[in-house]
Amino acid sequence: MASRRRMLLKVIILGDSGVGKTSLMNQYVNRKFSNQYKATIGADFLTKEVQFEDRQFTLQIWDTAGQERFQSLGVAFYRGADCCVLVYDVNVMKSFDNLNNWREEFLIQASPSDPENFPFVVLGNKIDVDSGNSRVVSEKKAKAWCASKGNIPYFETSAKEGFNVEAAFQCIAKNALKNEPEEEIYLPDTIDVVGRQQQRSSGCEC
Amino acid sequence: MSSDSSSTSGDEFTNPNPNSTSKSLEDQFASAALTEPDNEPPEIQESPNGVVNGSVGENNHGEIESNEREGAVGSNLEARQSARWRRTNSEVEVEAPSSPSSSGYAGERGSSSASGSSVGFEMMSGGIGGGDDVEIQEVSNVDSIQDSQASWVPGKRHVDEDDASLSWRKRKKHFFILSNSGKPIYSRYGDEHKLAGFSATLQAIISFVENGGDRVKLVRAGNHQVVFLVKGPIYLVCISCTEEPYESLRGQLELIYGQMLLILTKSVNRCFEKNPKFDMTPLLGGTDVVFSSLIHSFSWNPATFLHAYTCLPLAYATRQAAGAILQDVADSGVLFAILMCKHKVISLVGAQKASLHPDDMLLLANFVMSSESFRTSESFSPICLPRYNPMAFLYAYVHYLDVDTYLMLLTTSSDAFYHLKDCRIRIEMVLLRSNVLSEVQRSMLDGGMHVEDLPTDPLPRSGTLSPHLGQPRDSLESFREPFVGIGGPAGLWHFMYRSIFLDQYVSSEFSPPINSPRKQKRLYRAYQNLYASMHDKGIGPHKTQFRRDENYVLLCWATQDFELYAAFDPLADKAVAIKTCNRVCQWVKDVENEIFLLGASPFSW
Numbered sequence: 001m002a003s004r005r006r007m008l009l010k011v012i013i014l015g016d017s018g019v020g021k022t023s024l025m026n027q028y029v030n031r032k033f034s035n036q037y038k039a040t041i042g043a044d045f046l047t048k049e050v051q052f053e054d055r056q057f058t059l060q061i062w063d064t065a066g067q068e069r070f071q072s073l074g075v076a077f078y079r080g081a082d083c084c085v086l087v088y089d090v091n092v093m094k095s096f097d098n099l100n101n102w103r104e105e106f107l108i109q110a111s112p113s114d115p116e117n118f119p120f121v122v123l124g125n126k127i128d129v130d131s132g133n134s135r136v137v138s139e140k141k142a143k144a145w146c147a148s149k150g151n152i153p154y155f156e157t158s159a160k161e162g163f164n165v166e167a168a169f170q171c172i173a174k175n176a177l178k179n180e181p182e183e184e185i186y187l188p189d190t191i192d193v194v195g196r197q198q199q200r201s202s203g204c205e206c
Numbered sequence: 207m208s209s210d211s212s213s214t215s216g217d218e219f220t221n222p223n224p225n226s227t228s229k230s231l232e233d234q235f236a237s238a239a240l241t242e243p244d245n246e247p248p249e250i251q252e253s254p255n256g257v258v259n260g261s262v263g264e265n266n267h268g269e270i271e272s273n274e275r276e277g278a279v280g281s282n283l284e285a286r287q288s289a290r291w292r293r294t295n296s297e298v299e300v301e302a303p304s305s306p307s308s309s310g311y312a313g314e315r316g317s318s319s320a321s322g323s324s325v326g327f328e329m330m331s332g333g334i335g336g337g338d339d340v341e342i343q344e345v346s347n348v349d350s351i352q353d354s355q356a357s358w359v360p361g362k363r364h365v366d367e368d369d370a371s372l373s374w375r376k377r378k379k380h381f382f383i384l385s386n387s388g389k390p391i392y393s394r395y396g397d398e399h400k401l402a403g404f405s406a407t408l409q410a411i412i413s414f415v416e417n418g419g420d421r422v423k424l425v426r427a428g429n430h431q432v433v434f435l436v437k438g439p440i441y442l443v444c445i446s447c448t449e450e451p452y453e454s455l456r457g458q459l460e461l462i463y464g465q466m467l468l469i470l471t472k473s474v475n476r477c478f479e480k481n482p483k484f485d486m487t488p489l490l491g492g493t494d495v496v497f498s499s500l501i502h503s504f505s506w507n508p509a510t511f512l513h514a515y516t517c518l519p520l521a522y523a524t525r526q527a528a529g530a531i532l533q534d535v536a537d538s539g540v541l542f543a544i545l546m547c548k549h550k551v552i553s554l555v556g557a558q559k560a561s562l563h564p565d566d567m568l569l570l571a572n573f574v575m576s577s578e579s580f581r582t583s584e585s586f587s588p589i590c591l592p593r594y595n596p597m598a599f600l601y602a603y604v605h606y607l608d609v610d611t612y613l614m615l616l617t618t619s620s621d622a623f624y625h626l627k628d629c630r631i632r633i634e635m636v637l638l639r640s641n642v643l644s645e646v647q648r649s650m651l652d653g654g655m656h657v658e659d660l661p662t663d664p665l666p667r668s669g670t671l672s673p674h675l676g677q678p679r680d681s682l683e684s685f686r687e688p689f690v691g692i693g694g695p696a697g698l699w700h701f702m703y704r705s706i707f708l709d710q711y712v713s714s715e716f717s718p719p720i721n722s723p724r725k726q727k728r729l730y731r732a733y734q735n736l737y738a739s740m741h742d743k744g745i746g747p748h749k750t751q752f753r754r755d756e757n758y759v760l761l762c763w764a765t766q767d768f769e770l771y772a773a774f775d776p777l778a779d780k781a782v783a784i785k786t787c788n789r790v791c792q793w794v795k796d797v798e799n800e801i802f803l804l805g806a807s808p809f810s811w
Contacts, residue, residue: 008390008399010389186477188590191600
């Protein structure tokens with residue numbers, strides 16, 4: 001019964017501006033890539049259906065703007081996220097250095113119940129650029145950082161060539177499944193006849 | 207009505223002297239006529255555009271009407287048989303009474319199988335109003351002729367759509383429920399999961415404004431209104447191009463929220479506090495029909511904006527007999543005992559000092575009537591009455607006594623099933639013995655007040671001569687004034703009378719020319735506008751209102767005891783219309799014993 005239920009996952013994509021968050025989304029959802037840079041304003045919302053281990057997932061992807069002036073949207077946007085994807089550009093050291101800030105900012109604003117085990121995924125994007133010759137962040141360095149933050153899964157991707165994008169999002173679904181909370185029995189109170197006296201006086205205005 | 211004061215004056219509090227009130231209405235209009243220009247203010251006139259749009263969408267209404275009729279005739283036998291058969295099995299079913307952990311609803315999500323059928327004309331008349339629309343409307347008119355024959359199909363429509371579908375975008379009225387993390391909970395049209403992106407956008411808008419310490423209530427975009435309602439972690443949104451007033455749409459969102467609470471209680475808030483990721487949809491599994499039926503009722507059931515309930519017309523003694531046996535069980539630990547026929551109350555009784563809000567009755571009746579499973583067996587289900595106590599469950603024993611008549615016994619005790627079953631058996635026996643059920647059937651066939659039967663100047667009030675609803679209609683000396691061809695005297699087409707103290711309203715039966723479902727829906731929309739403008743906090747509240755447009759003359763008269771809404775032929779004479787309203791009030795007074803539930807303790811305080 002519960003296993004047949006479709007799951008909706010809220011996925012937040014974070015990272016510096018220009019690292020290719022929107023391109024990754026477009027490649028993943030629409031299988032399209034454009035060389036033109038178009039800054040995201042606020043956030044874009046995309047939906048993608050995913051199958052994982054005979055379960056249906058709907059990814060509700062929040063593609064946020066990387067610019068600092070949109071940071072104030074954080075609390076509202078991050079609430080109730082199931083997974084956070086941190087993206088950096090392997091050719092820009094600063095975008096890698098900032099991963100830590102993005103991660104901490106997310107944990108502060110979203111305040112998940114179990115921050116230690118909150119599912120993140122890290123994507124090193126743009127590995128195709130200049131055939132990898134302009135690369136400044138090594139895979140080893142990136143993996144070391146991920147390991148130090150509780151073994152965050154790491155993927156190297158190319159939004160342009162569609163490399164590894166699918167696998168990265170499969171991992172997101174897998175993580176969410178692993179992190180699925182125990183189904184709790186929904187058990188509201190029953191009206192207490194004794195307590196009714198109180199409720200009437202406060203609640204009933206008719 | 208003549209202003210002679212021959213009739214006896216009643217109790218000033220519960221029985222305002224009809225003659226004195228009639229005078230005051232005429233006086234009010236006399237003075238109003240001096241200041242009011244004959245043309246009504248533009249904002250209350252329906253634009254021709256709106257009328258055209260509105261008329262197409264009205265077909266929806268036809269479907270439920272015809273559904274009700276067909277249901278009453280066609281499935282009568284079969285349903286009874288199956289009910290009887292199930293009843294013998296009921297003990298078995300009850301061995302595992304539905305636990306409070308379930309939503310209390312036995313249906314399955316799959317019951318929305320009607321999704322594919324295209325009943326949604328609303329989309330056709332979509333708000334853009336370009337040249338294309340004309341063609342589409344013609345098509346949909348053809349559809350509507352066929353569809354109005356068919357039943358209103360419960361359940362969700364057009365699940366295959368999403369926000370990228372042109373058809374989805376053209377629908378006239380959307381309703382959404384979502385969580386404050388942007389996860390979809392319910393959408394009137396389309397599949398919730400496919401609308402995840404749209405849902406996220408709605409949350410982003412609401413949260414963005416909230417972040418600034420403000421609240422978004424309404425966004426107007428062209429002829430669309432986007433109405434927002436925030437209830438803790440639950441967000442409700444309506445997107446509509448029906449030109450209904452903001453207050454009406456907001457009221458509809460409140461009812462949808464109430465319906466959700468009726469199924470789940472406000473305890474869902476705790477789930478969100480514990481886990482912001484909480485996905486509520488599974489808890490509401492199978493309840494699509496409940497919401498779609500409620501939304502449908504916004505266009506045919508005036509209780510949704512009058513916040514009052516209506517009674518099935520019955521002889522006073524008959525209702526008394528029903529009330530007596532209900533009172534009897536109420537004294538044995540039942541919190542509320544309610545006997546209803548479709549959406550009309552036959553009788554109801556509350557335990558000492560417990561009071562039931564008309565909105566709760568509306569939501570409860572909608573829940574029971576829209577859920578097919580209640581019809582086929584006796585049921586025991588946790589429900590919450592949001593106006594009574596939104597935090598906790600009550601338990602409802604529900605049993606259909608015939609195809610349209612059902613008994614609801616509400617209790618606070620989760621193990622009272624067998625006791626309530628015994629109560630029901632007792633009640634059913636008494637109702638059968640005292641012919642209440644056959645009287646109910648007869649009343650259903652006879653209908654209630656018909657404008658054609660509006661008596662002329664009041665007769666001396668000796669009960670026997672005043673027209674009685676229970677009598678066959680042809681025995682009445684119904685008086686028709688020569689100048690009208692159709693409808694009642696003075697071009698009276700329809701009226702609704704709402705008693706403030708009783709929390710009840712009575713509505714006349716639909717007569718020509720308001721005889722098509724689409725015209726009925728249009729009239730309800732007009733009443734709804736009237737209601738909203740009468741209760742407008744900015745410019746109101748008003749005592750009287752007189753509007754004339756190409757469809758009707760609408761007259762509203764509000765006193766501290768009642769509100770009267772009346773629709774006349776658009777060419778009706780104002781002075782005569784006002785007199786006719788006085789006569790309607792007199793008539794309602796004369797037959798109040800039969801059309802209202804009087805002295806019902808739950809409401810009297």
